[in-house]
Amino acid sequence: MFIVCALVPRNHQDHLPSGRGVINSGSCLAGMIKVPGGSYHPFLHRKGQPAVVKVYPFYLDVNAVTNEDFLAFVRANPVWARSRAPRLFADAGYLKQWAGDFEIGDDKIKNSPVINVSWFAANAYARWKGKRLPALSEWEYAAAAPPVGMNRGPQLTRIILGWYDRPNPTVLPQVQSTYKNIYGLYDMHGLVWEWVEDFNGVIIQGENRGISNFSCAAGSLNSINKKDYASFMRFAFREGLQARYTVRSLGFRCAKDCEREMLL
C-alpha cells in the first residue's frame, strides 16, 4: 500500500512528467514510431471525469524491450543486476529467466520480450534510454489500433481473448511474432502484458482507497463497455500489481514525447 500511494496518478493533459527527454535528432527515434494523436474513450469512466481523453502525439517503441536490450542496460547499470537490485524495487522473481547477473543464457530468448521486470526496473531502463514508460491512456490508445488489414471492432477483442485462452508457452516467442497494427507497432497484444507508467492509477483514484473496484461484479458499474472483456482483464491485471512485482508474462516498451520537438 505504501508503494501504491507513493505513485501519483498523472494527467498528461496538465503537465509533463519528469524525466521526459528532449528529442533532438532522428537517430534517437530508431526503433520508435510516432503514434498520431487522437481521442480515446477510457475503458473506466467515473462521474465528473471526461468520457473522452485527448491523447497527444507521442513516440512508442515498435517492439517490446527484449532480453538483449535489457542486458545492455544492466551492464551499464550494475545496480540493476539480478542479485543486486534491492527487493524493495524488484521482488524475488526479478530476471529469473536469466542464467546470471549479466548473462541471459538461453539464446532462444535473446530477442524475446524481457519479462520478470518490476515497474521500477522498467522505469529506470526508460530513463537510461532518455525515454519514459507510456501513460496508460497512451498505451491503451495505441493498443486499440487494429492489425494491418483489419477493421476496428470485435475482431481484435477475439484475438486478445484467444491469447488469454492459451496457457503461456514454455519458451516465450521473439518480438514481432504476433501482429503489426496500423501504426506499425508490433505485438501490442498476444505476446506479453506491458507495464504502463500509471498502471495503478485506477485504484488510487476516488474515495474507495484500497478497496478494489475490479474484484466483484460491482466492478462493471464503472465501465463503459461491459462486453470489453479484454480490457476488464488488463485493468484487473494492473490492479493486482505493485511497482516492485515481477511477473513471467509482464514486459514493457518505452515512449517519448513529441511536444518538445515542436518547441525546438
Next chain:
Amino acid sequence: MKVVYLNHCSSQAIFLRRMLLFLVPVCISFTACIQHAKTDAPQSDTAAITGEYSPALTFAPNVPEARNNMTPKKVIVEIEVVEKIMKLDDGVDYTFWTFGGKVPGPFIRVQEGDEVELHLSNNANNKMPHNIDLHAVNGPGGGAAATLTVPGHTSVFSFRALNPGLYVYHCATAPVGMHIANGMYGLILVTPKEGLPNVDKEFYIMQSEFYTKGKNGEPGLQPFDMDKAIKEQPEYVVFNGSVGSTTGTNALQAKVGDRVRIYVGNAGPNLTSSFHIIGQIFDKVYNEGGSEINRNVGTTLIPSGGTAIVEFVCREPGTYSIVDHSIFRAFNQGAMAQLVVTGSADKNIYSGKIADEFYYPPIPNDTGSKNKLAPVPVIPELSFADRFKNGHVLFESNCGACHQSTGLGVPGSFPPLAKSDFLMGRKDMGMGILLHGINNESITVNGKHFQGVMPQLPLADDQIASILTYVRNSWGNKSAIVKVSDVKNMRNQ
C-alpha cells in the same frame, strides 16, 4: 483503511481518534472498533482459538472427514491457482482456470468458530490475475479484494467462520463471469458447532456450465465464447468439471442400506439447477445449504452460486442417474452423474417388472366387452391418379429434402430416383426400402457408389403405396400402380 473503521465506530472512538490522531491513529481506531464489536457479538463467535492445523483438502467427489475436536482452531488453507488444458468431453479440450488444478476446486471443511487463514497462490506460469470470494466470509467481497493476486504471487487473508452452512467459493476477478465460466469454483463447508449427524457416505458434486465456441461435441481445443455466456446459452452443463466425470467406472458407489449425504454446489455462472436423482427421494434437504431442513423432496432448486445438502437412504440396488431435471441439460448437454448401489433387492420396496402383456385400447361406447378387438379397417385401393396425387404431396414432405423434388438426389450423398436402375429394377418395387430403411449399406445406383443410410420412416401402407406410385411414374420413370395390398403383403412377410 482507518476511514472505513471510523465510520462504524462510536463518537467516543472518534473523540479518541482525534486526541491521538498524530500518534498512532490506525492502531487506536482499530482497537476501539474491535472492542465495540465484541459487546454486540455472541461470545462464541470470537471464542479463543486453540491451536492451528492444515486440513486435508479433497477433490470431487470426495469429502474430507469431519474433525473430532470441536474447539475453534486456526485453519490454514493453501490453494494454488493453475491455468491448464484439460478434457471437457471426449475429444474436446478446454483451457480451464482452476483452484488446485482441478474443476471443481478442493472441498474445504472447517467448523463454526474457526479462524480460516487462506493462502491463495497464483502459479507463475499463469497469465491472469485471480482472487477468491468465499460465500462463507463476512466481509467485503468475501475476500476477493484481499486476495487479488498476479501470477507468481501469494495473497493471504483470514476470516472467522461465523455462520454454519455449505457455501460456494469462486474467483471474482473481472470479468467475473469468465473466471467462473472457466472453472474457478468449489465448496466450503462450515459445520455447525455440534457437528452434523453421522452418515455412511459423503460426496461432493458441483454443477456448472461451459460456453464453448464450437457446438456441443465439436472436437479440439475449444475457446470460451463470450456471446453465448452473455446470452446464457451454454454448450455444456456438467457435474464435476467434465462430461462423464462421475459416470461408468467413476460413478459414486454405495451399498443398500447406506445413508448418503451429497454436498451439492451450483457454480453457474448462469443457470439455476433443478437437482434430482432419478429413483431416489431426498428424505432430508438442507435448503440452499443452510440450517433449515426440508423432508421428502424429489427435486430441489439450487441457485447459481448456491448449494444444497441432500440426504437419502439407498433402498434398492441399481444405477441411479443424478441429473439437472431441466432435462435437456442432462440428455443433451452432459448434466448427468451416476450412483451405483450394490446389495440385495427388496421386492417389498421395488418389484421390478412383473408383467408385460398386450394392451388393446377399449372400444368407445362398448363398455361391455373390454378386450374385444376393434375391427381392422379396410383401406380402400385408389385410382392411379389419386395415388399419384397423394404420393406427390407425401414425397415432398418425407423424401424431397434428400432426394430433391427433381428426383435427382445430391451427387455423392443421396442417390437419384429418376431413372434409377436400383429402384426400377427391384422386384419389390422399392417397398422393402420404405418399410425397413437402408442401414449403412454400400449400394450402386446408375453406376455410382453410395453409402446408403435411409431412416425407416413411420409410414402407413397406404402412404407407401402412394409414394412409390408417384416415384415410379415421375421424372421419366414408368411402371404400374403400387397397391395397398402389395405393401400389406410385403409387410407381413
